Amino acid sequence: MNILYKKPSKIYYLLLISLIFSSSAYSQNHKITGRVFDIKTYKPLSFATIKIADSTYGTTSDEDGRFIIKVKKGYYTLLTSYIGFHTDTANFLVEDTDVSRELYLRPNEFTTDVIEVEGEDPAYDIIRKAIKYKKEFKLKLREYNYDAFSKFVIRSNVNPFNEEKGKPKDTLSKGENPIFGILESETKGYFKQPDLEKQIVISKRETANISRGFAIPLIVNFYDEKIDLGQIKIPGPLGDDAFDNYEYKLTGTSMIDSITVFKIKVINTSNQRPLFLGNIYILDSLYALLKIDLETNGSEVIRGIDKLSFKQRFTNFPDKKKEVFWMPTDIQIYADGSFAGFIKFRGEVFSIVSNYNLNEKAPPGIFDEFIVKVLPDAKKDSIYWRDNQLIKNTDEEKRAYKNIEVSAIKRSGRISITPWGVNYGKYFSTNFFEMYRFSNIAGSDLRFNLNYSNNLNRITASSFLGYGFSDKKSRFDVSGSARLLYDRSLLIRASLFKKPVMPFMSDTWGAVFQNTINTLFYKEELFYYYYSSGLNLRIAKTIIPQIRIGLNYTNEKQTIAYNTTDYSFFYKDNTYRQNPPINETFRRSIGADLRLDPNDYKAIDWGDGDISRFPVTQFPSLTVGFDYSGKSLGSTLENRKFYVNIFGHQRINNYINIKYRLGAVFLNGSVPFQNLASFNVTNLGTAEGLAFNTMKYGEYLGNKIYFINFENDFGKFLIGNIPIIRNFRLIGIFNAGRSEISADVYDFSAYKNFKSTDGYFVEAGFGIGRILELFRINLAWRLNNNLAGNNFMLNLTFDNQ
DSSP: OEEOOOOOSOTHHHHHHOOBOBOOTTOSSEEEEEEEEETTTOOBOTTOEEEETTSSOEEEOOTTSEEEEEEOSEEEEEEEEOTTBOOEEEEEEESSSOEEEEEEEOBOSOOBSOOOOSSSOHHHHHHHHHHHHHHHHHHHOOEEEEEEEEEEEEEESSOTTOOOTTOOGGGSOSSSSOEEEEEEEEEEEEEETTTEEEEEEEEEEEOTTOSSOOBOOOOOOTTSSEEEOSSOEEEOTTSTTHHHHEEEEEEEEEEETTEEEEEEEEEESOSSSOOEEEEEEEETTTOOEEEEEEEEOSSOSBTTEEEEEEEEEEEEEEOTTOOEEEEEEEEEEEEEEEETTTEEEEEEEEEEEEEEEETOOOOTTOSSSEEEEEOTTOBOOHHHHHHHOSSOOOHHHHHHHHHHHHHHHHHHTSEEEETTEEEETTTEEEEGGGSEEEETTTEEEEEEEEEEEETTTTEEEEEEEEEETTTTEEEEEEEEEEEESTTOOEEEEEEEEEEEEOTTSOOOHHHHHHHHHHHHHHOOOOOOOEEEEEEEEEEEEEEETTEEEEEEEEEEEEEEOOOOOOOOSSOTTOOOOOOOOOOOEEEEEEEEEEEEOOOOEEEEEOSSSOEEEEEOSOOOEEEEEEEEEOGGGTOSSOEEEEEEEEEEEEEOSSSOEEEEEEEEEEEEESOOGGGOEEOOBOOTTOTTOOSBSSSOTTSBEESEEEEEEEEEEEEEOOOSOOTTTTTOEEEEEEEEEEEEOOHHHHHHOSOOOOBOOSSOEEEEEEEEEEETTTEEEEEEEESSSOOTTOOEEEEEEEOOO
8 A cells, every 4th residue: 555645744844944953863973975867877866766675764866866864784675766766775784884886777768758648638547546546645654753854045136135136147057146145954754634734953053144043944745635735725636526626638658667647747737716727646546646847837826926936746655564655855945936027036946855753643732832942952063064064065055054154243243224224233223214204293204223133032221312304302202112931921011202293093113204295395284193101011912822911100291382484395375284283291101901802723843942933823812901090090080981992804715815803992081182092093103904994094083983894805807927917916995984973072172173983983995905015005985974076095105925
């Protein structure tokens, strides 16, 4: 009986985190090395399978046909196989030194390249038998473990660590762009049906510009109904519904020893949704996969990735009952992508999987919340890697390790200027976009900022010291946060400030930039302001991944801000609207919030005392909270705030990918104008979406609001493969909200030129996302609560969908 495998990990973790690991039952004192050639042409055979006879241990030759097998002293028989060639048997006696030999394979004479048939192509019958047989495969293989060595090479045309400038093209590898980074790892992997998996990183290293990472063997199970790539699931070429998604054509046959191998072309039936195309190789009689050579069809599967290519080869391994399972021995994955239309990058992953232990139970307790565990001593030096690498570094990769280390050391101790700011060594920076702003209450507002980030954002700080040239006032803000405990589950955040503040929204640089352009060029002020001085403190503890509690404290003096300038580049005769008055007050408040998240979480143990957790399901989360400000705390006014918020994101298929938020805010007591409840409205800084598009800032306020924001990403809508626009996404938008204000709150407000909604405010529209991978354009219209001549709105925002 011949069985295949279940995937041990999702490719999504490759592009989100960059990972891998390995160990070996044969990894001892000596090595058998060599090179595999075609005996007729004397050309090296790339990715040939080399296995120790009567064992589950083997390896794969690299691109130049070279291989390494680590062994103890003893006598070994190596079986070397390759599609289209006879298997070679070679004997080795390993005593006190390593052994090296060239191996030559003899090609089979029987091959066909093109097969023309009338009626149904014979490939369909082969695929039916392979689908039938795969069901038996998946029933038989319940559990296994394996060793692996993986290498992940990242290339980019925008590369600050590039030391290959000026070198002739032939000094670079086949990739046209220089190496940006490298990760290498040895790992031990475990899998148990239906979906339990664990990777233990035995050893690892990475180039100096990668703060933390590892590489894992990303085995993709092409027998699955859907190939799970994390952000999306693609129908498999041997899934039960394969004929609904693919066409097949038998394009040739070859031999491996005396067994026929069918070469079948996989043809995708649509370019509007993600599918595969390429070739698969199926063994006659058994109908087991022997090799796959597939790529995605150009429909984006992971953001920023234009194409994914997969190459896998399989060989047979027995379990203790002598049942034979065809398992992958090497995996190559190539990810080609771009960002903003001009930054090109490529990820190259090559893994050698060896020493399978099939249908053997894992050690007790191996399957827990951690899907990846890095051993504390996993980071090894160059001497270890010289002796243990199964995939030797090319000359270019050796230079990259050295050059990137030198470059990283230089960059960590010097000042460097980038398009968005200045870096002062490794941890400190200044942001150009935060240095200048303009408003009707301050005029030109210069802010010299300094930011700090250390230990993968465990400790962060930001500060600015500024001056308004029209209001003649200084301003400052010093903020910091610390994520404490081994799993970063305790957050402490504090800020001390004296500055103008915009009520009803966050002070993002995108919103500030948009307002600066509007005021200077169109003499139109978008926001309201008041002066605020004091401090904020927040402490939040994640008790378990599903429960987080937070405590908040505010001590703040709020005072009126007046117009102090009428300057603009144009429209000299126009005047700015007056900044509205506020209820001047001293506010001291305390609050608490609770977040309930029913999702399942998995984790990575980085081996250095740090843990990262991430959700693996898609249930909505619930946040509830309250704030109290009263005279018993020393506040001028007495009021309370209660709020609830539900957020969810579910991807069901290629055309149903919904994101939603619904909630409510309730205020009572003496509520000042500047603290009234408002809706989230779209501006350039609204990167998360889920905001009202046609509603103006501060248009509807109240002491009670209810809202729902809903979006659906319908996927790609343009046919063809035109660069820049081929990944544009069509997004449907629906928003509804209601605000109410009681008579006593309205009467108390210092400013009354606002209103509540007439019933429910409703708007609908659509967006075009993934513009240069950065931006999104929304077009929306009001369905009620109309304004004269201003019921349609076109907005540009950042897109982080």
